[in-house]
Amino acid sequence: MKHHEVVAAIIVDGPQILCLQRGPSKYEYIAYKYEFPGGKVEAGETQQQALVREIKEELELDIQVGEHFMTVEHEYADFKITMHAFLCQAGKAQLTLHEHVAYQWLPAPQLPTLDWAAADIPFVAKLVAQ
Numbered sequence: 001m002k003h004h005e006v007v008a009a010i011i012v013d014g015p016q017i018l019c020l021q022r023g024p025s026k027y028e029y030i031a032y033k034y035e036f037p038g039g040k041v042e043a044g045e046t047q048q049q050a051l052v053r054e055i056k057e058e059l060e061l062d063i064q065v066g067e068h069f070m071t072v073e074h075e076y077a078d079f080k081i082t083m084h085a086f087l088c089q090a091g092k093a094q095l096t097l098h099e100h101v102a103y104q105w106l107p108a109p110q111l112p113t114l115d116w117a118a119a120d121i122p123f124v125a126k127l128v129a130q
């Protein structure tokens with residue numbers, strides 16, 4: 001089974017957290033699910049470098065990567081991921097969606113109202129609990 005090393009940015013602006021909705025996918029279990037922006041770490045990159053690159057590509061946002069928040073291992077039907085989430089801040093609030101279909105800024109208690117990718121559930125639970 002394929003394994004991917006993935007980084008995800010929990011972008012915080014005061015009490016609000018940025019949530020992104022993925023578009024269509026060949027895997028129905030991730031299509032249109034909410035997630036934290038990010039992607040696969042490429043060879044030779046640090047996790048932080050991968051995160052800065054992915055967020056610039058996906059949202060045209062410059063972020064400051066802060067502390068490591070949590071790492072999860074998740075096995076989907078067709079592949080598995082190790083996903084490292086970091087708390088981040090963005091230089092400006094405006095963003096442009098290149099790979100997602102929608103976004104919402106939500107306070108932590110409201111995160112469970114969205115339909116999250118299965119791998120993200122532990123992140124959401126920890127954010128709500130804090």
Ligand SMILES: Nc1nc2c([nH]c(=O)n2[C@@H]2O[C@H](COP(=O)(O)OP(=O)(O)OP(=O)(O)O)[C@@H](O)[C@H]2O)c(=O)[nH]1
Nearest residue numbers: 006007008030035036037038039040081117118119120
């Ligand atoms: N970025 C991101 N990916 C997630 C999250 N949760 C989750 O299951 N994933 C999965 O982790 C994988 C990340 O790959 P990606 O497609 O975002 O990465 P990428 O931009 O490097 O993709 P590419 O292969 O098209 O270049 C996807 O299968 C995605 O569904 C999340 O919160 N953020």
